Amino acid sequence: MSGTIRDILEEKLARFEELEASMSDPDVLADGARMSAAAREHGSLAKLASRYREFKRMSDEIRECQTMVADAGDADERDMAEAEMKSLRAQREEIWEELLSYTVGGEDSHRTRCVMEIRAGTGGDEAALFARDLFEMYRRHAEQVGWKTEIMDASATEMGGFKEIMLTFEGENVFRDLQYESGGHRVQRVPETETQGRVHTSAATVAVLAEPEDVEVNLKGEDYRIDKFCASGPGGQHVNKTESAIRLTHFETGIVVQCQDEKSQHKNLAKALRVLKARIYEKKREEEAAKQAATRKGLIGSGDRSQRIRTYNFPQNRLTDHRVNLTLYKLDQIIGGDLNPVTEALINYDRDQLRGDMIE
DSSP, X not given: OOSSHHHHHHHHHHHHHHHHXXXXXXXXXXXXXXXXXXXXXHHHHHHHHHHHHHHHHHHHHHHHHHHHHHHOSSHHHHHHHHHHHHHHHHHHHHHHXXXXXXXXXXTTTTOSEEEEEEEEOSSHHHHHHHHHHHHHHHHHHHHHHTOEEEEEEEEEOTTSOEEEEEEEEESTTHHHHHGGGOEEEEEEEOOTTOSSOOOEEEEEEEEEEEOOOTTTSOOOGGGEEEEEEOOBOGGGXXXXXXXXXXXXXXXXXXXXXXXXXXXXXXXXXXXXXXXXXXXXXXXXXXXXXXXXXXXXXXXXXXXXXXXXXXXXXXXXTEEEEXXXXXXXXXXXXXXXXXXXXXXXXXXXXXXXXXXXXXOX
16 A cells, blocks of 8 residues: 555556556457456546546646746736635645545545455354354444345354354445454453353454455466365254355465355355455455555554454443544444444544645
C-alpha cells in the first residue's frame, strides 16, 4: 500500500483504466467469466475514478489561476483570478471529502465481496458459542444493510457453537466496513453451563479477506491439488456417505482450504476456489505490506489479527473497541445486528488520520 491517499487514488485510477482496456481485449470478451469479473470491478471503481479525474482537473485549473495571479497585468485581472481560484478550491474540497469516503479503508475499500472467517479461541464450549453469536451478529447486520450472505464452510459443536465458520458477504461498502472486524474479540459473561453465576472470559478471532476478481488471481488446475472426502458433522457423524467435501492445497503458497457445507461436490469446489483465491490475494497483500511496514502505520484499518480489538461485556451491556477507546452501553442492540455506530466511529477515525494527505 502506498503512503498517501493520493498514491492510493492514483493506483485505483490506474486499475480502472487497466480494466477499461481489458474489457475491449478480444481474449477477455471471449471469456464470459473474465468479462463479467472485469465489468463488476470496473463498475465498483467508476464513481471514484470519475471524481478523482475531476479533482485532478480542478487542481490543474487552480495552478493555472496561481500563474495568472502571479502574471496579472492589473488589479482587476488579479482579483478575477483569485476569485476563480477560491471558488475552485471550495469545489475541490467538496470532492476531496467524497474521495475520502471512497478511499478510507485502503486500496481494497471498493470491494463488493469479501470472505469472513470466525474461529473460536480460548474458552472451550463458551468460545464456540461466542463464535456463533458473532456469526449471528454479522448475519443480522448484513440483512439490515442489504448485503447477501453465504456460508462457505462450518465446523459445529454439539452445543450449537462453531469451532470455526467461513462465510462470504456481497454488497456495497462490504469490505470497507467489515475489514475493521479483523482481530481478536473477547467476551465476558455468565455461560449457560455456569451454576454459580460467575463471569467467564473467552475469545474468538475474526479474519476478513477481500475477495479478488478472477482477472486478478488466475488459478489454473495444475496450481493446486484436489482431495475429496466425506463431509462430517458434530461428533464425527457423517452428513453423507459420498465424497462431496473438497480440500484444495495450493502448491506455491501451501494454503489449504476445505468446503463441505454443500451436498454437491461441484458446489463445494466452486466455494473452495473462491476462498482459495481470497487467501492467495491476502497473502500477496501481506507480503506487500511487509515491504512497506511503515506505510500508514497505526491506522486501525491495518487488519492486525493478533491484537485484541474489542470486548463484549454482557453483564454491563457494554461494548468497548480498544483501538479508538469507544465504549457503548448498548451491547444488546449491537449483537442484534446494529453495527453501524461502531463501524462509523472506526471509519471516522481512519478518515481523520488521512484528511491531511490530499490538499496541496
